Amino acid sequence: MLVRVRKPGRLEGDILVPGDKSISHRALMFNAIAEGKAVVRGLSPGADVLSTASCLRQLGVSIEDGVIQGRGMRGLEEPSEPLDCGNSGTTMRLLAGLLSGCPFRTTLLGDESLSRRPMDRVANPLRALGAWVETSPLRVGESGKLVGKELRLPVASAQVKSAVLLAGLQAEGETTVVEVGPTRNHTELMLAAMGAPVRIADRHVTIGKTARLNPLNLTVLRDFSSAAFWLVLGAFHAHSLLRLPGVGLNSTRSGLLEVLEAAGVRFGREAARMEGLEPVADLTAGAQGWPLTALAVGPEEAALSIDELPILAVAAAHLPGISRIVGARELRFKETDRISAMALALRQIGVRIEELDDGWQIEGCAATEGSRIDSQGDHRVAMAMAVAGMLAEGVTEIEGAECVDISYPGFWDQIDRLGGLC
Numbered sequence: 001m002l003v004r005v006r007k008p009g010r011l012e013g014d015i016l017v018p019g020d021k022s023i024s025h026r027a028l029m030f031n032a033i034a035e036g037k038a039v040v041r042g043l044s045p046g047a048d049v050l051s052t053a054s055c056l057r058q059l060g061v062s063i064e065d066g067v068i069q070g071r072g073m074r075g076l077e078e079p080s081e082p083l084d085c086g087n088s089g090t091t092m093r094l095l096a097g098l099l100s101g102c103p104f105r106t107t108l109l110g111d112e113s114l115s116r117r118p119m120d121r122v123a124n125p126l127r128a129l130g131a132w133v134e135t136s137p138l139r140v141g142e143s144g145k146l147v148g149k150e151l152r153l154p155v156a157s158a159q160v161k162s163a164v165l166l167a168g169l170q171a172e173g174e175t176t177v178v179e180v181g182p183t184r185n186h187t188e189l190m191l192a193a194m195g196a197p198v199r200i201a202d203r204h205v206t207i208g209k210t211a212r213l214n215p216l217n218l219t220v221l222r223d224f225s226s227a228a229f230w231l232v233l234g235a236f237h238a239h240s241l242l243r244l245p246g247v248g249l250n251s252t253r254s255g256l257l258e259v260l261e262a263a264g265v266r267f268g269r270e271a272a273r274m275e276g277l278e279p280v281a282d283l284t285a286g287a288q289g290w291p292l293t294a295l296a297v298g299p300e301e302a303a304l305s306i307d308e309l310p311i312l313a314v315a316a317a318h319l320p321g322i323s324r325i326v327g328a329r330e331l332r333f334k335e336t337d338r339i340s341a342m343a344l345a346l347r348q349i350g351v352r353i354e355e356l357d358d359g360w361q362i363e364g365c366a367a368t369e370g371s372r373i374d375s376q377g378d379h380r381v382a383m384a385m386a387v388a389g390m391l392a393e394g395v396t397e398i399e400g401a402e403c404v405d406i407s408y409p410g411f412w413d414q415i416d417r418l419g420g421l422c
Contacts, residue, residue, distance in 0.1 A: 003401035003412055005389040006370070008419035011240035015414055017227045019044040019220035020248050021407055023278075025052050025090045026162070026190050027068075029098055031215055032061040033169075034070035034194060038215035041066055044223065046407040051086035055095060055108075058083055070215050073170070078104035082137070085110045087335060087406050090159055093122045096140045097163030100131035101170030105141040113335050113377060122163045125151050129167050129175065148175035148209070155330065156181035156303045161205065168207040169196060179203040181303040184252040189277045190216065218276045221248030226408050227283060228256050228308040233387045234285025235265050236318040241286040249279045255304035256312060263319055264292040292319050294364060299327025302359070306330055309359075310384035313342050316362040317351040318391060329358040335378040335406075345373045345385050349392050370394035379406040386411075390420045 024044040029052065031038040043049060043066055053063050060077030062069040071077075076099070085092040085108055092108050096119075099106050109115070115137075123133040128151055131143040148171040153160055161177050165187055168175025180203075188205055192198040194216050197208040227247045234242035249257075249272075257267060268284030295316045297305070302325065305312060309328050316323035331338040343355040348371040352363035370392050375382035377400050389396025404411045415421055 001402040003398045004422035005386050005396050005420050006422050007390055011237050011242060011418055014243045015230050017222045017244060018408060020223040021046055021049060022184060022186050023220050024049045026186055027218060028052050028056060029094055030190055030194060031068040031070050032056045033073050034213040034215040035072050036070055036215040038068045039066055039217045042220040045409050047086055047405050048088035048407060051088045052091045055083040055091060076102055079106060082107035082109045085114060087111050087114050089114060089117055092138060093159040093163050096122050096126060096138060097166035099141050100126050100143055100167040101146050102141045105139055108138045118333055121155055122160050125164050126167055129171050131167060146171035148173040150176040152178040153180060156183050158183035162187040165207050169210045171209060174206050174208050176204055176206040181300060182252060183303060193277055221275060221278055221280050222246045224248050224253045225307045228311050229383050229387050231267060231285045232311050232315045233390055235288055236391055238287055244283040246280055247283050249281050252304055255301055256308040259295060259297055259301055259305060260315060263295050294319050294321035295323035297325040302328040310338055310342050310380045311387060313360055313362060314384050314388045317346060317364055319364040321364060323362045323364060325359040326356060327358055336376040338381060341376050341378060341381045348373060349388055368392035370396035372397040375400040375403055377403045379403045383411060386415060395422055
């Protein structure tokens with residue numbers, strides 16, 4: 001699918017982004033092993049979350065219109081065939097932890113992109129707890145007794161942390177994850193709210209064996225990672241005012257706001273409140289005044305903005321001076337090598353960008369001109385370059401645009417309503 005975007009003369013309106021993808025995955029999985037029925041509203045409609053729901057149904061879980069009938073900690077059924085995780089690394093890695101203590105073995109498969117992504121990073125810590133795990137393809141389960149211990153993870157990864165904590169629910173004693181850097185904390189918050197014994201101290205997360213999880217009814221907040229594209233578009237378009245109601249502002253997710261505000265970019269936050277376990281606010285993004293400065297993103301900021309770094313690179317192209325985004329080598333192991341993909345795509349529209357081993361150096365404020373961009377099948381590259389195209393002169397063509405359905409069905413319709421499609 002080829003999409004053509006252009007710079008609208010004016011941008012104004014309300015944008016309702018979909019439900020948070022990370023929270024949606026966890027709400028489905030955790031309620032699947034709870035005792036009783038849970039109702040979850042506002043689930044992400046993206047293909048990744050649909051993959052999680054499909055896999056859970058194969059494990060015997062009833063999921064219908066956000067109503068999940070939990071089967072208890074030991075109630076999952078052996079699937080009759082391999083579980084298809086599609087393009088979703090979250091589905092595959094978290095299910096590996098969830099299934100590690102089951103009395104049957106399960107094979108987890110993915111599409112071509114997911115099959116290339118490293119699974120040893122989740123397999124090795126699960127093995128350290130006593131789990132039986134194979135990779136290529138990923139197979140897990142029928143492990144015997146899992147035994148908790150302290151594990152220091154070699155990479156900052158919320159997916160790996162979550163997999164270990166899910167295994168720790170089933171392990172004798174306590175399991176402690178020691179993180180090398182900060183990562184999103186939805187797993188800890190949700191499991192604690194469901195009755196799991198969770199302790200958090202510095203970068204140590206400890207969980208104990210759990211006989212029962214209580215079902216958790218919740219409304220999923222709107223996804224900050226999806227909102228990030230509109231925040232950057234609104235901030236750097238000369239005639240704009242975009243409003244994004246009800247966006248989740250968990251401090252382990254909203255690093256993009258702090259990074260851009262440190263560079264002088266201003267956003268509006270209204271009606272700040274708590275909804276369930278998480279903070280939320282209505283955000284606005286509009287044309288900026290001066291002075292603005294270049295970005296300086298180091299490893300800690302990168303870890304808290306990992307999914308937003310492609311759109312942060314687009315923002316850097318519109319800020320004065322030389323921006324550096326480093327500490328983001330994890331981007332090389334996403335749906336595609338996002339460091340390389342974004343460097344290539346931004347060069348094609350006229351951005352001066354140097355690809356580093358763990359990020360980019362970007363010279364901002366050069367004139368950008370529409371070009372033909374290959375998304376490489378990566379939803380975040382496609383959406384980031386759609387924003388870049390709406391800030392560039394001329395027309396930008398994006399190949400493989402259908403990949404955005406992985407996380408954000410309706411994205412192109414919203415761009416069309418803003419006058420950005422040719």
